Amino acid sequence: xxxxxxxNIQIVTGDARPIFKQIVDGxxxxxxxxxxxxxxxLPSVRGLAxxxxxxxxxxxxxxxxxxxxxxxxARQGLGLFVAEPRQLLSEEEKNKRLNTxxxxxxxxxxxxxxxxxxxxxxxxxxxxxxxRLKNTPKQDS
Numbered sequence: 001x002x003x004x005x006x007x008n009i010q011i012v013t014g015d016a017r018p019i020f021k022q023i024v025d026g027x028x029x030x031x032x033x034x035x036x037x038x039x040x041x042l043p044s045v046r047g048l049a050x051x052x053x054x055x056x057x058x059x060x061x062x063x064x065x066x067x068x069x070x071x072x073x074a075r076q077g078l079g080l081f082v083a084e085p086r087q088l089l090s091e092e093e094k095n096k097r098l099n100t101x102x103x104x105x106x107x108x109x110x111x112x113x114x115x116x117x118x119x120x121x122x123x124x125x126x127x128x129x130x131x132r133l134k135n136t137p138k139q140d141s
Contacts, residue, residue: 003039003040003041006035007026007027007030007036007042007043007048007051008026008030008035009022009023009026009027009052010026011023011052011054019054019058020058020059020061020062020065021062021065023048023052023058023059023062024062024065024066024069027042027062027066027071027072028066028069028071031071031082032130033130036082037082038082038083038084038085039081039082040081040082041078041079041080041081042063042072042079042080042081042082044079045059045060045063046059063080066080067080070083070086071083
């Protein structure tokens with residue numbers, strides 16, 4: 001039986017990303033970290049819009065993007081659920097996206113003038129945390 005997943009997203013008004021993209025990225029991160037699991041029900045469009053105090057059309061756009069990316073699936077009359085993981089991208093496409101993400105990250109940290117040693121330390125911490133999260137079974141609440 002699926003449970004309703006708790007979506008914890010912070011919308012940042014000064015963020016260069018559109019709000020719908022912040023929602024997509026936030027849900028993608030929660031799936032990657034195991035906070036949202038396969039079969040979890042996502043909040044309704046209206047429910048998440050009210051929670052985030054944004055327009056329902058923005059949430060609908062984010063949900064459409066999540067569905068297009070294969071991260072969520074609609075079930076007729078039941079709502080939107082976290083989809084089974086599947087291999088959607090070729091190795092070439094994964095490498096292309098990785099390179100784009102790295103370029104964006106590097107540009108951001110250079111702009112922020114963060115020392116290289118701090119960047120390496122924080123990146124190492126983040127990768128370690130992700131490794132721990134992937135190896136820790138989630139408890140049902």
